Amino acid sequence: xxxxxxxxxxxxxxxxxxxxxxxxxxxxxxxxxxxxxxxxxxxxxxxxxxxxxxxxxxxxxxxxxxxxxxxxxxxxxxxxxxxxxxxxxxxxxxxxxxxxxxxxxxxxxxxxx
Amino acid sequence: xxxxxxxxxxxxxxxxxxxxxxxxxxxxxxxxxxxxxxxxxxxxxxxxxxxxxxxxxxxxxxxxxxxxxxxxxxxxxxxxxxxxxxxxxxxxxxxxxxxxxxxxxxxxxxxxxxxxxxxxxxxxxxxxxxxxxxxxxxxxxxxxxxxxxxxxxxxxxxxxxxxxxxxxxxxxxxxxxxxxxxxxxxxxxxxxxxxxxxxxxxxxxxxxxxxxxxxxxxxxxxxxxxxxxxxxxxxxxxxxxxxxxxxxxxxxxxxxxxxxxxxxxxxxxxxx
Numbered sequence: 001x002x003x004x005x006x007x008x009x010x011x012x013x014x015x016x017x018x019x020x021x022x023x024x025x026x027x028x029x030x031x032x033x034x035x036x037x038x039x040x041x042x043x044x045x046x047x048x049x050x051x052x053x054x055x056x057x058x059x060x061x062x063x064x065x066x067x068x069x070x071x072x073x074x075x076x077x078x079x080x081x082x083x084x085x086x087x088x089x090x091x092x093x094x095x096x097x098x099x100x101x102x103x104x105x106x107x108x109x110x111x112x113x
Numbered sequence: 114x115x116x117x118x119x120x121x122x123x124x125x126x127x128x129x130x131x132x133x134x135x136x137x138x139x140x141x142x143x144x145x146x147x148x149x150x151x152x153x154x155x156x157x158x159x160x161x162x163x164x165x166x167x168x169x170x171x172x173x174x175x176x177x178x179x180x181x182x183x184x185x186x187x188x189x190x191x192x193x194x195x196x197x198x199x200x201x202x203x204x205x206x207x208x209x210x211x212x213x214x215x216x217x218x219x220x221x222x223x224x225x226x227x228x229x230x231x232x233x234x235x236x237x238x239x240x241x242x243x244x245x246x247x248x249x250x251x252x253x254x255x256x257x258x259x260x261x262x263x264x265x266x267x268x269x270x271x272x273x274x275x276x277x278x279x280x281x282x283x284x285x286x287x288x289x290x291x292x293x294x295x296x297x298x299x300x301x302x303x304x305x306x307x308x309x310x311x312x313x314x315x316x317x318x319x320x321x322x323x324x325x326x327x328x329x330x331x332x333x334x335x336x337x338x339x340x341x342x343x344x345x346x347x348x349x350x351x352x353x354x355x356x357x358x359x360x361x362x363x364x365x366x367x368x369x370x371x372x373x374x375x376x377x378x379x380x381x382x383x384x385x
Contacts (some may be wrong), residue, residue: 001249017163028186029156031167038310040209063138085309086343096345105167105284113158 003043006105007051013107018056023112026060030109035069035101036085069102126244127259128227171285174253178288181260186268186378189369191251191289191310195304196277198297199321201229203354204272208238211270211364215371218265220273222251229274239263250281253288270371279308290374291316298322298329302336309343317364318349324356 014026029048033039041064048062069082075094082102088095166172182189192199201221202369208217219240221229230242241263243255256273266269273289275282283292294315296304299322305312316339320333337349350366352359 002192002284005248005250005252005281005285006167007172012170013165013167017161021161023159025160036310037279085313086306095342107163107165107167109209110161110163112161 001042001047003040004047004051006039007044007047008109009047011055011057012053014057014110015055016072018112021112023110024056025113026057026110027113028061028109028111030062030063030065031108032065032067032104032108034067034102034104035083035096035103036099039105041066043065065108067102067104071097071099071102073097105108116237118154125246125248125255127255127262128230128242143314151261167255170288171253172363174257175288178253178257178260180288182271183374183378184288185265185266186375187271188269188367189271189287189289191273191275191287191292192295193279193282193292193315194277194295194297195300196278198277198295198300199354200274200277200295201232201318203295203321203352204274204331205232205236206354206357206360207363207367208272210360211367212237214368216266216269218263218269218271220251220256220259220263222274222276224248224276225227239265245276248277249278250285251275251287252285253371255286258313268375270367279304279311279323283308283314284329290370293317293319294334295319295321295337298326298333298336299332302332303339305340305343312340312343312347315344315347317366320346320349320351321353322353322355323358324353 003007010029010031014029018024033041033044044064045062046079052058052060070079071082072079073089073092076092078087078089079100080090080097081092082097085086085099089097187311192200192204204219206217211217216240219233219238221233221240221242222245223229223242224245228241230240233240241259243251243259251273256377273287292315294311296318298320320336328335333351340347340349350359350362352363
């Protein structure tokens with residue numbers, strides 16, 4: 001359940017931004033979470049509400065933008081979508097693949113007041 | 114939660130003392146007082162583009178730890194495994210066997226109890242326990258504070274025994290040189306596929322308890338193949354902390370890795 005810690009990281013970054021950019025309330029938080037990042041999205045939503053309490057992000061709506069896992073195949077050079085880190089190339093069966101997306105854990109945008 | 118330096122739930126303790134913010138360690142950022150400083154008013158909402166990695170704070174602390182290790186020639190290893198893999202037994206044996214070779218120190222991570230640190234200290238090696246409370250992993254900030262108290266010697270080996278968990282510690286860089294994953298043959302050989310992130314993050318896999326293989330249906334080759342499927346670069350050593358099988362290979366890896374690190378630190382020595 002490291003999602004709790006990840007949410008603490010999110011709230012800390014938001015509080016820093018509040019100082020730098022002068023806002024006192026956050027209405028919406030957009031996170032980009034990759035399919036290969038090892039993050040349970042439901043646990044993230046659950047943890048966020050708890051961790052945000054009594055902070056500038058209290059009551060903020062959490063929007064999670066899932067980022068699909070994508071990789072290039074060193075054998076057939078195709079760019080393919082993958083669901084797990086160890087997936088083989090669906091076109092030629094080769095593995096390992098070179099992962100190019102899906103490991104993201106990022107705060108992308110905030111709607112603030 | 115402390116928003117100044119990133120302490121967890123307020124439950125983390127280092128050897129029985131709650132992490133005290135009265136003391137004067139350095140914080141790069143001071144977020145306290147933000148809410149009070151800015152009156153809410155009736156501002157219209159606006160969208161801010163942030164694009165920050167959620168782990169960026171942890172990663173900054175990890176970089177700080179890594180800088181300390183590099184400067185002082187400390188080889189820091191982050192030992193990760195599921196509970197019951199024999200991590201502490203392996204570590205106790207290792208520090209006993211290598212006690213004449215190099216200074217060593219241990220950071221023990223567990224949710225509760227100081228039992229593991231006591232086991233380590235019984236060998237004469239200095240150790241400090243971090244209790245994470247409900248936390249399921251160590252983070253770089255906890256390790257940074259533990260380092261202040263532990264004060265490992267220059268040119269030493271530092272073993273950081275993470276909380277027994279094959280999921281969460283994979284994401285948290287502590288500033289270590291390598292993650293070492295310990296998998297015992299009493300677990301399933303498919304663990305590397307079930308917990309791919311950890312085996313992907315590790316540079317070395319110690320397959321432990323191999324003395325029990327005659328009594329088990331554990332396919333060693335299949336296990337190694339699964340580990341290489343998630344991490345083609347992973348090095349694998351087969352060991353038994355109780356019988357001593359394979360331990361010389363592990364010690365050899367420790368020596369050569371530490372030597373390589375020290376050579377890198379002093380390029381003039383490497384040329385000599």
